Amino acid sequence: MANPFTPTFGIIPPFMAGREALIEELSSAFSNGLGDPNLCTIVSGARGAGKTALLSFMASEAESQGWITARTTAAEGMLEDILDQALVSARTFLDALDGRKLSGVSIGQFVSFEWDNEAPRVGNWRTQMNALLDQLAEQDIGLLITVDEVKVTVPEMKRLAQVYQHFVTEGRKVALLMAGLPQAVSALFGDDDVSFLRRARKHVLGRIPDGEIRDALLLTVNEGGRSISAEALDEAVGVIDGFPYMMQLVGYRMWAENPRSEQIALADARHGIELAKREMIEGILEYTYRELSDGDKRFLAAMLPDSQDSSLAAISRRMGVKSNYASQYKRRLLAQGVIGEYSKGYVRFDMPVFRDYLEQRLKEEQE
Ligand SMILES: Nc1ncnc2c1ncn2[C@@H]1O[C@H](COP(=O)(O)OP(=O)(O)O)[C@@H](O)[C@H]1O
Ligand SMILES: [Mg+2]
Structure with a gap:
């Protein structure tokens, strides 16, 4: 199929x-x-x-x-x-x-x-x-x-x-x-x-809610003539993180694992996701990273200690700057779609795989 x-x-x-x-x-x-x-x-x-x-x-x-x-x-x-x-x-x-x-x-x-x-x-x-x-x-x-x-x-x-x-x-x-x-x-x-x-x-065009990614994934798979296990769908939606290109990468790769089997299984999803992550890095994140200023990178690095949302107060403290100075970078990064602000004063990474990619790049740059 x-x-x-x-x-x-x-x-x-x-x-x-x-x-x-x-x-x-x-x-x-x-x-x-x-x-x-x-x-x-x-x-x-x-x-x-x-x-x-x-x-x-x-x-x-x-x-x-x-x-x-x-x-x-x-x-x-x-x-x-x-x-x-x-x-x-x-x-x-x-x-x-x-x-x-x-x-x-x-x-x-x-x-x-x-x-x-x-x-x-x-x-x-x-x-x-x-x-x-x-x-x-x-x-x-x-x-x-x-x-x-x-x-x-x-x-x-x-x-x-x-x-x-x-x-x-x-x-x-x-x-x-x-x-x-x-x-x-x-x-x-x-x-x-x-x-x-x-x-x-x-x-x-910002982040798409998980529910709508889930619906579109399921519809695409079903219209294509196959089904997908509930666990596979959950993992895919989590990794896609509301990002359209990532939805296509993950969908494509997990489909291609065993195209002749009736159902996309969890193992297909997991392996497909690994391939999709690499393509996300090559197709999007490397370019996005190249466009960041040193200040942008310092701001993003200061978000890494938090597992999900970071407060602007914590970020400025870690950067060692006043919060109105840090706000400048917040605005830039929000506009670029790199971070999102879903409750006032709190930001989080808004592109799938970006956090992992950033950690790896910063480590490489320190070496
Ligand atoms: N609303 C959407 N839902 C799911 N996939 C989408 C959606 N919009 C675009 N895509 C897919 O995402 C990828 C990037 O789309 P594209 O329009 O080229 O992005 P941009 O022009 O913003 O860089 C393509 O593979 C496209 O098929
Ligand atoms: Mg385009």
């Missing part, structure tokens, strides 16, 4: 754990249309939190509601890419309409002539986008632009923000869904050239 888990960045999993409310809110924006504040949304989250998958999922959802989509990543050439993607999406969409004879001949002609990618383009990016949006407006078709890995240092991000503002004030049916690492998103909000984007709805 084929392994149903998707431990690959950017792939939409068979079950999106813990995002139901957000997906519903964003979906309803496509039916509400103009004026719905969710039409301009930015999601932030750590590497592996599920940003790209969410963007893809929402783009498909928008298409199913009759919108066309342009999916891009923030980089040089992104504006050209948005136009190309929008044209391709519009053509596919209108071809399908035409095929079902739901629309007039004129659309077909229009698609083959004026939207031909080979045709010379006239005017600047905004003019060309307007020409497309005018045509879409005739059919009341909206355009969703998704921008992954936002980066304020990409000059075209600024141009996009500017032009998007014009689209909105002109009452065009457009939506903008962006995603990025927390640091990149706060840098974007801090830049006056893109101040319009500060109005975007902001969502943080």
Whole structure:
């Protein structure tokens, strides 16, 4: 039986754990249309939190509601890419309409002539986008632009923000869904050239409650045609620790242990978990660790003596600093998704396997 888990960045999993409310809110924006504040949304989250998958999922959802989509990543050439993607999406969409004879001949002609990618383009990016949006407006078709890995240092991000503002004030049916690492998103909000984007709805893709991870794991296994023992499920949920990428890694590895047996047993889970931990380190934690400042590391090291939650008071004492100084690092680490604050003044590690990895790294660095 084929392994149903998707431990690959950017792939939409068979079950999106813990995002139901957000997906519903964003979906309803496509039916509400103009004026719905969710039409301009930015999601932030750590590497592996599920940003790209969410963007893809929402783009498909928008298409199913009759919108066309342009999916891009923030980089040089992104504006050209948005136009190309929008044209391709519009053509596919209108071809399908035409095929079902739901629309007039004129659309077909229009698609083959004026939207031909080979045709010379006239005017600047905004003019060309307007020409497309005018045509879409005739059919009341909206355009969703998704921008992954936002980066304020990409000059075209600024141009996009500017032009998007014009689209909105002109009452065009457009939506903008962006995603990025927390640091990149706060840098974007801090830049006056893109101040319009500060109005975007902001969502943080944080830790997913264990219950929802459990449901999604079970559903994925069952839909894949197998079952899982209660003990195996418990251990997996514990190790996954609410983290989407880890859910896919653990699921994939424990499935692959004995793919032909009807049930995933505890031993399969245990061995799969060991493999998944190593991949979690290589795929996420090494990068995250590299981005930490010395102060961040000192803060995290001061959390290690506690088995679960650490109080800010204890952390500052161990660091030998005032608590408002330690708070600086707390804010940074919270934003990066490395730690979470689940009761006031207390923090804990918020990425699976990070505590063990940190202990090992710090020991290596002392040697
Ligand atoms: N809500 C979710 N539930 C379960 N798995 C998810 C969810 N969102 C994403 N994933 C999985 O997690 C991994 C990372 O997702 P991705 O969207 O690439 O993260 P990011 O873009 O934030 O780094 C992928 O393997 C993906 O299939
Ligand atoms: Mg991504």
